[in-house]
Amino acid sequence: MSFKRALASIGLVVGTAFTLTTAPAQAAKLTPAQLGLPVLSNQAPVGNGLSSPKASFPYYTSTFSPSQSLRVRFSILTPEGLGSRGMGMSSFGYTVIGSDGKATFQSIFSETRPYDPNASAKGNDWLGSCGKAITGACEVTITFEANKTYQLSLLSKGISTYGVGVLNSYTFDTASDQFYKNGTVAGHKQPFTTVSQPGALFIGMEDGEYKKSGNNFYYDYQDWVVKAEAVPEPATLLGLGAVAGGMLVARRRKAAPSV
Structure with missing residues (x-):
């Protein structure tokens, strides 16, 4: 030739x-808005005991409806610190909202026991990690179909839609809810954990089960911390x-x- x-x-x-x-x-960077997540500044940690807490009022996830198929890989494998927290059992996933307005929950990661065998309130707020409290796949790819309506959620005692999203790194308070009194940590050093990976979207979810009167809430947005990345079509x-x-x-x- x-x-x-x-x-x-x-x-x-x-x-x-x-x-x-x-x-x-979908090889481009995944943004919080694509998954219906309010944006939290990378520089500001979220937690119950901060002097000016970013979560003095609840952040809610919103519904999202992709205009074209969106493939997302969710992970609780790396970096270290991902997974669930708290003594209760819950599942991270999303609801599919039908044309009749009814929401059906779909689990992505679920706890099969409340926390890891070596977890504690003071050490890591009853951390549940993959392979210990959370069994099954550590990474799951979900295809969100075009023109369908979804919402990221937790399922614990009911469906909770409190959540935030932050790109590249996420710093959150890991003091157990039981140490808080009047919005501050009582008799316990307040630890923070940072998870980071360039280009990744970190999702912090709150089950909303700990509340006080008025506008005083226990919202640390670390009941589940999950990494999300776009997957090419x-x-x-x-x-x-x-x-x-x-x-x-x-x-x-x-x-x-x-x-």
Whole structure:
């Protein structure tokens, strides 16, 4: 085959690849708004005992309805510190809201015991981690279908929709709710935990079970802390494969002698 014909063949392959990659691609950074999460500043930790708590009023998740298919990988594997907290058992997931307004909860991660065997109130607020209190897969990819309505939620004694989202890193208070009195930590050093990964979205969920009168709430948004990342659409991966394949064919044909 002549070199000109090889170039024409390469052009066809590359052209096809670009056509494929114009399909909906979710390789870009996932934002809190895409999952209906209010934004929490990266620089401001969230916790019950702060002098000016960011959560002096509740943050709620909102419903979201993707205009095109959205694939998200949820993880409680790394970095260290992800998982559930508190003595109760709960599940992290989302509700699917039907046209009749009824919400059906779908679990992503669930506790099979209230906390890890070595957990404690003072050490880590009854941490539940994957492989211990939480069994099953540590990473789960969910496809949120276009034009359907969803909402990130917790299921404990009921469905709770308190949540925040923050990119790159999330700092939160890990003092157990039982140490709080009048909005401050009583007789216990207040620890903070930071989880971080560039480009990742961290989700902090609150079960809302601890309340006091008036506007005094126990809201530390760490009853579940989960990492979320966008996953490329299959069409995008196919397009990238076609580009790589075309380049390989071009190199081989260029190296072969003309006939």
